[in-house]
Amino acid sequence: MTSESRTLPIRLAPLPGESLDSWMEALAHRSMVDFREILIGLGLHDRHLGLIPDHTLFLLPEEAERAAAASGVPVDQLHAMTLRQYDQHAVVLHAERRSVIRMQLWGRSGSRYCPECLRERDGRWLLRWRLPWVFACTRHGRLLAHDCPGCGHRPRHGRISVFRDTFPDQCSTALKRSGPFCRTNLSQAPTVLIPEDSPVLAAQQWIDSLLSKIEQGEVSGLKLRNIFEDLRALASWFLRRTEPGDFQAYGEYIEELCQSHQNDGQFSPNPAAVAAGSLTRAIEILRHPTLDRSVAVIRDLLGRDAESLDIMTPGAVHKKWRKHSTELQQTVWRAMDTKLSTIERLRYRSCTPQPRPPQRSDKITATRARRIPQLLWRSWTVRLLPEAGRRIISLRPALSVALLLPGWSLRRFDPLIRMLHDQEHPDVYYALSKLTRNNGEALTVLCFIADYLDDDQCPIDYARRRTTISTDLLPTKTWVDICADTNTPPGAEVRELVMRRYLYQRLTGNHHRQAPGALQVTTPAEEALLAAVPFTLTASLLEALDEYAVGYLRAKGIEEEPPVWEPPAHLGMRLPLSQEADDVQVQQAHRLICEGIRPALAATQLGVPLDYLRFIFESQPPRSRAAAAGREGSSSHTRLAAARSRRRSQKELTEEFLRREYLTRRKSIEQIGAETRLPSSIIRERLQRTGFLTLRHPGRNPIDEAWLREQYLHHARSLADIAGELGMSSTHVGRRALAMGIELRPRGGHHAVSPALLEKVPLFLRPALTDQRCWGRLLRFREAMQHRTIAEAAHCLGARQAVLSAQITRLERDLGTALYVRARPGGSLRPTQVGCEVLEALAAIEVPRK
Structure with missing residues (x-):
């Protein structure tokens, strides 16, 4: 050169x-x-x-x-x-x-x-x-x-x-x-004319636009090689598995040449018609990879590759197509979705519009586990498994584990279960089979929720709460104060414990059998009580519990977290129960439950699952149970009245007030109670807390002799009255009085029966007239004999069955004989001979109503 x-x-x-x-x-x-x-x-x-x-x-x-x-x-x-x-x-x-x-x-x-x-x-x-x-x-x-x-x-x-x-x-x-x-x-040279509206021309124009970007140097950020790799892979696949009619939409000439083409698609076809047919079909998929039509085309190709598909795993797809675009891989996974097991569908998210391979690191899954409760959120359990019925309590922990499967690198459940549960071993396989059998969209929604949690949009760290919240939750005093503020009957100790367990589960999402100490539920009866709590809630009570929970969490160092949280409902728009309950449905639910209809029957009447009814009461509780039932409220509950009194005593029985009234003015506890309309027990408790009771009566069981003589002899106070003020028993005060040489008055006071009435009472009935409550017991016995069973009688009398049975037993003990024969199945109560005589005697005399 x-x-x-x-x-x-x-x-x-x-x-x-x-x-x-x-x-x-x-x-x-x-x-x-x-x-x-x-x-x-x-x-x-x-x-x-x-x-x-x-x-x-x-x-x-x-x-x-x-x-x-x-x-x-x-x-x-x-x-x-x-x-x-x-x-x-x-x-x-x-x-x-x-x-x-x-x-x-x-x-x-x-x-x-x-x-x-x-x-x-x-x-x-x-x-x-x-x-x-x-x-x-x-x-x-x-x-x-x-x-x-x-x-x-x-x-x-x-x-x-x-x-x-x-x-x-x-x-x-x-x-x-x-x-x-x-x-x-x-x-x-002769060539074939293409109609103006042919997809072939549109496909060539799309390719030309890509080539123009290359020629103009506008390739930054564009993965053009991946696009052309996808085109080659799809086009060769179409040629390799072609069937009659695949290219008919592009014209007879293209259809004929594509069907007669002998190349396996590995090398570029020489005839332009063959390239046009195969590339046009490939472009239709690449331009719209998420359309169901594109997925169906790939699924059809996979069906033609049935022999190789049987041995192809989702991981093999990722390995085979790793040089291709993510969009194409996602389309192939979606097409394989119906052929995959439920576990693989979740791991690869093939049931979603954007499948992807599992992450190599388990860090994302471990982080997600901190944002998932042991029991899946109630509303989402109902949406995913509306027909679960009574087994829903066993399915909730399994669904929480299933929520960890999207993106999980392994096929085993054990590591996932250990992330959430210490003792339980939920049957995840059974839960997944229920998901796929009852709702085809449930797996998709699970993946949506997992992605939502991975995007750091969950404000609660459940793992921290599982180790932080303990048995010090909701002390008795706090519960009583909340009841007093919200006009809620506190109930007995069992009710208090059940509410403490409910609040623990509400805050932690933990399984009730994995709770610490006394918060743990161990029997079916305790499970039933816990399951019934949502139907006893009111808006004010739930608000007060959540307000207390916020303060409790802050005291534990957990700030800026709401008491409860659930993924938004729009993630499950594909599910039958995706919408929130409307106002009419909520009002109907409130009315049925507050009228005393059993929750299971109310759920049947409303046409919703029982757990969905619980969700309604937790998310939209009634303003008050009386208002929901269409009646005026009642405040006759003994513990509720006591709670209100205790609440009022905190404001009125200040240390200054007690010092002035009790120590300086020497008023008795009964006098202070009469003036303030507070129970003596609460006043005595406040005095003991301030130490004033010990100041006025120092020493162990102190009794001043002069004071006792003055109160008992000159003021004619009873031993019971004095004992109540001193916080002692009347027997002890009587013994101390005798030791001081004070002559006790003979016992007397009010009689259970006046002398005039006593003459009308038969001799056999007089042993039952022991106190002021004797007539009440006799009247209840008479009323009970008019009903089939003790339970029915107690319901009509507005009393508890146990109380009514105890009162009749007291009569039988006083009279020394049985008064009625217990009802057998299908029978009714029947008085004995003595019982009939008692009923006749009560009918013959005018019984005073106390």
């Missing part, structure tokens, strides 16, 4: 989009020399070398410099006329061999062409025609020609002859080695 380059005597500007070899041919034709002379003039050929590389693939930097100096065409423009600009985007070039790698991106040699474009451009060839992705001319609406109609060879394919002197629009293929050229006029 000469060391000095001369400028060409004739210069010719390249046309837009023209390939380098086309420009050099046009320059040779214009200069009236053969192709070899142009190569030598541009510094691209050494006279002493026989082999000539295909410079249209790429130019070396020094080659481009020499050609630019000789032709006056800028170096950048010369490089733009080669396939170098498409390298690693739409083709892959071999730098050493100076060739296209056919095994990647459907690389091919030679060029397709548009005859009409050749006529309009005086035989000038476009560079894009060399790409495997260009199969149609969008300007003229025709498929490109792929071979010479004269010799049948692919144009511009094979070794380059430097001695050719053909016109640019003629076929330059040598018919024989060192023989004549074909010289067929390619501008007259």
